[in-house]
Amino acid sequence: MKKVKRRANAALLITGFIAAGLVIFLARLAVDGKDWAMFRGNRVIYSAGVLNAGTLTDRRGITLAHAGGGIYWYADEYQTRVSCFHAAGDYAGNIGTGALSAFAHELAGYSFAGGVKSGGRTVALTIDAGLNAEAFSALSGRKGAVLVSDYKTGEILCMVSTPSYDPQNPPVSVEGSEYEGVYINRCISSVYTPGSVFKPVTLAAALETPDMTANRKFFCSGVLDLDGDAVTCPSAHGEQDIRRVFANSCNCAFAELSLELGAETIREYAEAYGFLSAHKLDGITTAAGGFDMPETAAETAWAGIGQYNDLVSPFSLLRFVSATANGGLLKEPHILQGKAYEKKAGSRLIKADTASELKEMMRYNVTDSYGVWNFPDHAVCAKTGTAEVGDGTSHAWITGFIDDEEYPFAFTVIVENGGGGLAVAAPVASAVLRAACH
Numbered sequence: 001m002k003k004v005k006r007r008a009n010a011a012l013l014i015t016g017f018i019a020a021g022l023v024i025f026l027a028r029l030a031v032d033g034k035d036w037a038m039f040r041g042n043r044v045i046y047s048a049g050v051l052n053a054g055t056l057t058d059r060r061g062i063t064l065a066h067a068g069g070g071i072y073w074y075a076d077e078y079q080t081r082v083s084c085f086h087a088a089g090d091y092a093g094n095i096g097t098g099a100l101s102a103f104a105h106e107l108a109g110y111s112f113a114g115g116v117k118s119g120g121r122t123v124a125l126t127i128d129a130g131l132n133a134e135a136f137s138a139l140s141g142r143k144g145a146v147l148v149s150d151y152k153t154g155e156i157l158c159m160v161s162t163p164s165y166d167p168q169n170p171p172v173s174v175e176g177s178e179y180e181g182v183y184i185n186r187c188i189s190s191v192y193t194p195g196s197v198f199k200p201v202t203l204a205a206a207l208e209t210p211d212m213t214a215n216r217k218f219f220c221s222g223v224l225d226l227d228g229d230a231v232t233c234p235s236a237h238g239e240q241d242i243r244r245v246f247a248n249s250c251n252c253a254f255a256e257l258s259l260e261l262g263a264e265t266i267r268e269y270a271e272a273y274g275f276l277s278a279h280k281l282d283g284i285t286t287a288a289g290g291f292d293m294p295e296t297a298a299e300t301a302w303a304g305i306g307q308y309n310d311l312v313s314p315f316s317l318l319r320f321v322s323a324t325a326n327g328g329l330l331k332e333p334h335i336l337q338g339k340a341y342e343k344k345a346g347s348r349l350i351k352a353d354t355a356s357e358l359k360e361m362m363r364y365n366v367t368d369s370y371g372v373w374n375f376p377d378h379a380v381c382a383k384t385g386t387a388e389v390g391d392g393t394s395h396a397w398i399t400g401f402i403d404d405e406e407y408p409f410a411f412t413v414i415v416e417n418g419g420g421g422l423a424v425a426a427p428v429a430s431a432v433l434r435a436a437c438h
Contacts, residue, residue: 050091053120054107056099058129059157059337064088065100067120074168080129081166083136086185087127087159087335090167094183099125102284103336124337126155134435135160138428143416145186145314148432151322151401152408154331156281158432161186188286191311192414195387196249196421197397198270198306200320203246203361204354205269206257213242218253229298231255231305246361247369249384251305258304259297266304267291273349275316282336287313307388314412317399319349322410324362325381325401328355362400374426378437379403382429384421393417396424407437 050072056065064084065074072091074081089098100107109121135146139162148158163182165171174182184190206212222236233251237244245253258266270276270291278288292309294300302308315333323330329346350358362381366372370382382400389395396418401410411429418424 050093051100051104051107051120054109055120055122056088056103056107057122057124058084058132059124059126059155060128060130061124062129064125064129065091067091075129077129077133078166079133079136081168082164083132083160084127084129085164085167086161086187087125087132088167090170092167092170095185096183097185097189097284099123099335102282106336126157126335126337127159128157128436131158131432131435132160134158135428135432136162136164138431139415142418143180143186144414144418144428145190145412146428146432147187147314147318147412148436149318149322149333149410150408151325151410152331154322154333155337156333156335157409157436158411159185159187159335186314186414186416188281188284188313188315191287191289191313192395192416193387193389194306194310194312194317195385195395195397196306197317197383197385197387197399198310198312199246199249199254199304199385200324200358200362200383201269201273201275202254202258202261202266202304203242204273204350204358205261205265206242207354207357208351209261209265212257212260215241217241218245218250218256220248220250220252222252224252224255224301226255226259226297226301229296231298231301243361243364243368246383247365254305255301258301261304263294263300263303267293273316273320275312275320277316279315279319281315282334284335286315289313289316306385314414317412318410321399321401321412323349324355324358325403325408325410326355328352359403363403366400370422370426374422375430375433378407378433380433382426384426386420389417391417394419397421398425398429400429402433402437409433409436 052067052070055063057063063075065088086095089095089100093101103123106123107120135158143162146158146160149156163179218240220233220237222233224231231251237248237250275289276291279286290311294303294308299308303310319330328348328350330349331346359381362383366380366382380400381403382398385397387395396415398421399412413425413429415424
């Protein structure tokens with residue numbers, strides 16, 4: 001009897017170990033299963049170590065890339081291939097942040113229950129290939145980046161980085177200035193001196209500081225002396241209220257505000273608004289900006305103006321203006337299509353009253369300073385920037401949104417070493433917005 005009992009206990013113990021092992025295996029499978037299934041030796045979805053399954057499309061179903069049977073091909077149209085190169089990526093893996101690399105699990109059709117799917121599945125991006133082609137054309141061969149999103153849903157509709165090339169017929173060599181930084185998606189992986197497109201951050205901090213801007217008059221003589229260091233404006237703006245200060249992008253007045261706020265406060269706002277953080281775009285890590293703490297009054301002034309050592313990414317600017325357009329609520333930008341995103345509530349990035357004031361003042365920029373003829377037919381709210389980069393050239397910036405429920409589009413454009421924001425970046429944004437609204 002004792003022998004039977006011992007054997008029964010041993011059997012129960014073995015069963016317990018098996019059950020525990022099964023639980024551990026299932027737990028590991030849930031966590032790491034997709035990585036196990038995506039082993040490059042898995043011939044169901046890989047050929048010679050290259051993903052050989054799945055179809056990638058834009059939001060309208062246009063094929064951006066397809067693999068199967070050891071054959072790889074891209075979109076039929078050349079303009080689609082070059083303009084969507086950084087968003088889609090390539091099968092050679094040169095664009096590490098491209099969809100073909102970042103969303104390989106989805107393209108392979110992996111599921112917990114079924115593993116990978118022979119032939120993979122179709123994955124749709126939120127971008128519009130036609131809009132990308134329009135942005136690529138508007139950049140006219142200049143290095144830069146264009147982003148457009150729907151600030152009500154968070155969908156990224158346009159993502160273009162230049163320089164680019166045709167992944168179907170790649171160049172023999174990418175050495176030389178023509179292809180400088182070609183493997184970097186400037187929209188999400190680069191940071192730049194922002195210049196005046198940073199001023200909304202300083203302005204927001206000032207608007208939320210009692211009596212700093214209300215009924216106040218600023219006087220600009222064109223030069224502000226700070227202990228022997230000069231902050232200069234392109235022209236003497238004379239007496240201005242805060243709306244005119246912003247519309248004139250007056251460096252002297254913003255220098256005053258920056259000194260009154262202090263560098264620590266400006267940095268806190270930049271951090272709170274996400275400019276100093278890396279973000280996740282459907283799991284893709286974006287570049288973090290920077291704000292070095294200045295040591296002198298002049299450095300503090302220039303930091304609040306968007307110069308000194310300030311750095312921002314186009315993606316972070318897009319998040320900020322999207323929230324401004326949406327009453328301070330941010331629908332986090334995404335590039336993968338899916339109904340799950342529509343159910344996610346926005347998070348508050350900017351106080352509602354501050355967002356409302358920024359919106360009104362960005363609209364005033366266009367109607368009173370930039371010219372509504374630059375953005376016909378739509379109520380565009382914007383801020384331009386001409387960011388000096390220390391080599392005698394300037395990056396041309398514009399960022400903003402359309403204040404229209406029918407066309408809720410936010411945008412950011414940078415043309416590297418392009419010159420003036422209004423003269424160079426604004427026409428790019430205008431062309432893309434016209435295409436987006438038709």
